Amino acid sequence: MYGLQEGINLGQNGSASDQDLKSLLLNRDDRFWTELVKQSAAATTFSQLTALSSIRKKAARLGLNGLSDEKTNTVRIGLIGGSTLFPLSDLIEHFVNVFVGDVQIFTGDYNNYRSEILEESSSLYEFRPDFVVVLPDEQSCKHPGMLNDPKESVEAEINRVSSELLQLCSIIRERTAAEILLCNFILPSANDLGPVQAKSLASDWNFRKAVNLGLGTKAPNYVHICDLEFLAYRLGGLIAKDARSWFESKQLCSPSLQVDLAREITHIVKALRTTPKKVLVLDLDNTLWGGVIGDDGIEGIEIGDTSPRGEAFKAFQSYILSLTQRGFILAVCSKNDFDNAIQPFREHPEMVLREEHFVSFKANWEPKGQNLIEIANELNLGLESFIFADDNPAEVENVRQFAPEVTCIALDPDPSVYIRQLQESRLFERTMITGEDVRRTEQYREEATRRSLLSTSVDMDSYLQSLEMVGTFREFNPIDLPRIAQLINKSNQFNLTTRRRLESELAALISDPIYTGFSMRLADRFGDHGLISVVICKSNSDGCFEIDTWLMSCRVLKRQVEEQVLNEIVRQAADKGCVRVKGAYIPTAKNAMVSDLYSKLGFRAIDGCQDCCEFELLVENFTPKATFISVNHKEHLT
Amino acid sequence: MSLDKTEVLSRMQVIFDELFLDEVTVTPELSAKDVEEWDSLLHISLVVTVEESFEVKFRVGEVEATQNVGEFVELIVQRSKEANV
Numbered sequence: 001m002y003g004l005q006e007g008i009n010l011g012q013n014g015s016a017s018d019q020d021l022k023s024l025l026l027n028r029d030d031r032f033w034t035e036l037v038k039q040s041a042a043a044t045t046f047s048q049l050t051a052l053s054s055i056r057k058k059a060a061r062l063g064l065n066g067l068s069d070e071k072t073n074t075v076r077i078g079l080i081g082g083s084t085l086f087p088l089s090d091l092i093e094h095f096v097n098v099f100v101g102d103v104q105i106f107t108g109d110y111n112n113y114r115s116e117i118l119e120e121s122s123s124l125y126e127f128r129p130d131f132v133v134v135l136p137d138e139q140s141c142k143h144p145g146m147l148n149d150p151k152e153s154v155e156a157e158i159n160r161v162s163s164e165l166l167q168l169c170s171i172i173r174e175r176t177a178a179e180i181l182l183c184n185f186i187l188p189s190a191n192d193l194g195p196v197q198a199k200s201l202a203s204d205w206n207f208r209k210a211v212n213l214g215l216g217t218k219a220p221n222y223v224h225i226c227d228l229e230f231l232a233y234r235l236g237g238l239i240a241k242d243a244r245s246w247f248e249s250k251q252l253c254s255p256s257l258q259v260d261l262a263r264e265i266t267h268i269v270k271a272l273r274t275t276p277k278k279v280l281v282l283d284l285d286n287t288l289w290g291g292v293i294g295d296d297g298i299e300g301i302e303i304g305d306t307s308p309r310g311e312a313f314k315a316f317q318s319y320i321l322s323l324t325q326r327g328f329i330l331a332v333c334s335k336n337d338f339d340n341a342i343q344p345f346r347e348h349p350e351m352v353l354r355e356e357h358f359v360s361f362k363a364n365w366e367p368k369g370q371n372l373i374e375i376a377n378e379l380n381l382g383l384e385s386f387i388f389a390d391d392n393p394a395e396v397e398n399v400r401q402f403a404p405e406v407t408c409i410a411l412d413p414d415p416s417v418y419i420r421q422l423q424e425s426r427l428f429e430r431t432m433i434t435g436e437d438v439r440r441t442e443q444y445r446e447e448a449t450r451r452s453l454l455s456t457s458v459d460m461d462s463y464l465q466s467l468e469m470v471g472t473f474r475e476f477n478p479i480d481l482p483r484i485a486q487l488i489n490k491s492n493q494f495n496l497t498t499r500r501r502l503e504s505e506l507a508a509l510i511s512d513p514i515y516t517g518f519s520m521r522l523a524d525r526f527g528d529h530g531l532i533s534v535v536i537c538k539s540n541s542d543g544c545f546e547i548d549t550w551l552m553s554c555r556v557l558k559r560q561v562e563e564q565v566l567n568e569i570v571r572q573a574a575d576k577g578c579v580r581v582k583g584a585y586i587p588t589a590k591n592a593m594v595s596d597l598y599s600k601l602g603f604r605a606i607d608g609c610q611d612c613c614e615f616e617l618l619v620e621n622f623t624p625k626a627t628f629i630s631v632n633h634k635e636h637l638t
Numbered sequence: 639m640s641l642d643k644t645e646v647l648s649r650m651q652v653i654f655d656e657l658f659l660d661e662v663t664v665t666p667e668l669s670a671k672d673v674e675e676w677d678s679l680l681h682i683s684l685v686v687t688v689e690e691s692f693e694v695k696f697r698v699g700e701v702e703a704t705q706n707v708g709e710f711v712e713l714i715v716q717r718s719k720e721a722n723v
Contacts (some may be wrong), residue, residue: 046683047686050686051656051687061659087683244697244698244699245682248699251682255686255690312647
């Protein structure tokens with residue numbers, strides 16, 4: 001685990017923490033290995049790591065071997081390729097030793113990998129590797145002809161390069177049964193061809209990209225692509241290579257990229273040797289929403305589009321939901337009364353995660369480590385397949401102590417980085433695509449369908465129909481109020497009267513029988529748009545139902561939402577015994593888009609009205625507008 | 639801030655302590671043939687570590703041309719001056 005939260009700052013060389021390691025070693029202190037693991041996780045530069053590697057070797061001389069007391073078999077890694085493989089081999093040895101266990105490395109000779117693979121009695125095969133890392137030479141990944149060669153001949157070359165490499169991998173597999181880590185190619189960081197570079201398939205840039213793509217898409221299950229192209233991109237092309245070290249000692253890439261590459265290789269090796277994770281157990285307060293449900297109540301927690309923090313928590317929930325589609329199962333472990341804890345999942349409209357997404361829901365006051373053990377028993381799964389995420393370091397510590405097999409993620413104080421923390425933990429990867437991932441195929445199919453729908457929008461009706469839109473009307477209620485107030489005070493364009501109101505004024509409307517306030521939410525088969533329209537009407541004693549406020553979020557324009565809202569307005573008017581609906585358009589600098597809304601919807605302009613245009617509709621003459629939105633009505637929640 | 643030879647030499651001692659498994663006393667006269675561990679592979683790590691630590695960049699071939707630690711130190715001082723201009 002190279003979690004951010006475990007990081008310890010290393011200063012300049014010879015820093016205090018290096019000294020600490022030295023004195024821990026001199027005193028034969030038990031904490032030496034833990035400290036070495038921590039510092040190795042945090043180290044970013046080549047020189048920090050060579051120092052750590054060297055002190056690890058010194059410790060080994062003194063008989064201090066971290067993981068050797070555990071029952072781990074030695075990992076045997078053969079490293080072969082088209083460049084000088086030292087000091088990369090040293091970095092790999094260090095990381096694997098520190099993060100995985102005992103390790104033996106075979107380092108091939110410079111650019112000798114073809115014969116090491118092809119000769120049956122080569123020293124690579126004598127070594128009997130469990131893993132073989134292949135770092136092909138860049139020189140062979142180049143179009144041998146001209147820039148303007150016909151596309152077909154360049155494609156044939158591209159195919160030849162990727163096929164040859166995969167062929168070599170299949171030979172290794174036949175002779176060793178090893179898992180193979182095949183590194184792909186770093187893209188050039190200079191463009192000496194100008195615009196032609198992107199256009200010609202024969203340019204190094206396009207040629208390498210195409211070879212990399214071919215390697216990835218054609219690789220069999222036993223070949224794991226170590227994506228050097230991505231690693232170099234992430235680090236930055238300009239610092240990924242080092243020309244001098246190529247000429248002096250045939251180094252494939254810069255020291256910084258070697259560090260990243262060694263980490264990546266270690267990660268893949270580790271992922272292939274350990275039980276894959278299956279269950280994500282989540283805390284609730286300040287993990288899935290902001291605030292404390294027991295103190296703040298369902299109206300007080302931060303979740304959803306009302307505030308930036310609420311949005312961050314909602315995005316985190318969406319990311320978690322996406323993990324279930326990768327085959328992960330979810331559970332809750334929270335210190336709360338059950339009834340409080342479950343309420344947002346059942347009632348809060350902005351929650352993405354719902355009760356049915358969880359296989360186990362522990363909300364009680366028992367220690368979390370204990371709860372996790374119970375969940376594991378319920379599901380009949382080993383704790384080593386569990387991941388636990390909590391914002392409270394004390395709870396994380398409790399789990400680390402009482403259920404040490406569980407991998408913990410201590411969430412940052414800032415919820416906007418939660419998703420990145422989960423991604424960077426790299427615990428949610430799948431090493432290969434298997435039958436379990438069949439559901440993903442469906443999603444790809446849906447995505448493809450949606451795209452084709454958008455591109456053939458000539459027939460608007462069938463597009464709208466295919467969206468399977470669901471609209472939900474709900475009278476104003478305390479949970480929705482912050483979002484309603486936000487829309488009332490921010491919407492400018494689709495806003496007929498632009499009347500601003502404070503949240504407290506809106507709260508007062510709820511209990512005033514003269515006023516009818518309702519909102520609409522819209523969802524479709526591609527997701528939830530949230531609360532997108534707000535209406536406030538006044539029932540006057542003369543049988544007139546007056547539209548005081550009508551606004552809509554522009555992200556749902558052209559979705560027939562306004563027609564559906566009108567249907568609801570008229571339904572409410574009839575319900576209140578009104579015979580006429582009256583609406584006004586108050587022009588502002590920004591709301592021209594709704595100047596003709598009422599006339600388009602069949603209202604009649606009332607004569608003698610200049611600045612403020614008033615319109616009217618008779619309830620008895622109204623035929624509800626046909627739309628492709630199916631409608632739900634929800635009663636008050638409180 | 640430019641470096642002087644004495645300072646570079648003492649920081650080299652720290653680097654050697656971190657990099658070499660055996661204890662090596664760094665002197666200007668010291669060269670690779672005096673230290674068993676100091677082979678061509680370890681030399682690669684040494685050059686990278688020196689570049690990172692002193693924030694200098696060597697030109698191709700010039701480190702190899704130095705005969706001992708003293709000449710290496712002079713090269714570091716010179717490249718460091720240029721880097722700080």
